[in-house]
Amino acid sequence: xxxxxxxxxxxxxxxxxxxxxxxxxxxxxxxxxxxxxxxxxxxxxxxxxxxxxxxxxxxxxxxxxxxxxxxxxxxxxxxxxxxxxxxxxxxxxxxxxxxxxxxxxxxxxxxxxxxxxxxxxxxxxxxxxxxxxxxxxxxxxxxxxxxxxxxxxxxxxxxxxxxxxxxxxxxxxxxxxxxxxxxxx
Numbered sequence: 001x002x003x004x005x006x007x008x009x010x011x012x013x014x015x016x017x018x019x020x021x022x023x024x025x026x027x028x029x030x031x032x033x034x035x036x037x038x039x040x041x042x043x044x045x046x047x048x049x050x051x052x053x054x055x056x057x058x059x060x061x062x063x064x065x066x067x068x069x070x071x072x073x074x075x076x077x078x079x080x081x082x083x084x085x086x087x088x089x090x091x092x093x094x095x096x097x098x099x100x101x102x103x104x105x106x107x108x109x110x111x112x113x114x115x116x117x118x119x120x121x122x123x124x125x126x127x128x129x130x131x132x133x134x135x136x137x138x139x140x141x142x143x144x145x146x147x148x149x150x151x152x153x154x155x156x157x158x159x160x161x162x163x164x165x166x167x168x169x170x171x172x173x174x175x176x177x178x179x180x181x182x183x184x185x
Contacts, residue, residue, distance in 0.1 A: 083107075083116045083160075086137070090164040097150055101168045105179030109171075110164070113139040113184075118160040136163035139184075144170055 087106050094101055114120035114137050122134040132141040136158045145157045148170040153162035171178040171185060 080116075083110070083137075086118075086160040086164060089161045090168065093150060093152060093161070093165050094168055097152075097165075097169075099150070099165070099169050099172050100177040100179070101172070102177075102179050105177065105181070106164060106168065109167075109178055109181055110137045113137065118158060118163070136160070136167075138163055138167035140167050140170070148173070 087103055087110070090106065091101070091103060093099075110116060116137070118137050120136065120139065122128055122139055125134070127134055127141050132143060134141050137160055140157060140163055142157055145163070145166045148166045149155060149162065150165040150169055153159065153165050156162055168178045171181050175181055175185065
């Protein structure tokens with residue numbers, strides 16, 4: 001419980017903490033928790049707090065090594081240019097079809113949902129237990145993909161452009177835009 005004298009504003013340290021959705025953590029493994037100590041790209045030039053790393057029992061070098069291992073385990077896109085091209089192709093289709101969304105909104109959701117792995121699959125949540133695992137860059141289930149598939153893209157749930165565009169179409173219908181999504185949707 002906060003007293004009136006305590007500030008509710010985030011501290012400089014907590015403002016830099018990365019947040020991950022549970023599916024993202026599960027997909028990447030328990031080592032992903034160590035990434036919460038890594039600075040965001042905007043703070044990459046700042047050193048990792050030794051007290052924060054020490055309190056978690058992880059060195060800055062350990063955080064970097066775990067981040068590399070997580071990237072390999074998560075099977076993230078092997079080429080950032082490839083991910084960039086999928087997003088840009090989807091944005092062209094979205095623009096032509098009147099589906100709102102931005103590069104930043106798509107990219108941040110992709111990184112949270114799949115780490116950039118077009119073959120990512122969630123095999124543990126309620127959807128998976130019911131036989132419809134979330135798949136692809138934006139972790140879409142087959143019934144949602146079928147309902148929000150955008151003509152002109154492949155009818156393949158794990159096709160990167162089709163997955164992104166269908167997910168953005170769904171998010172536009174439910175939330176106004178993929179830009180309004182900041183957690184599992």
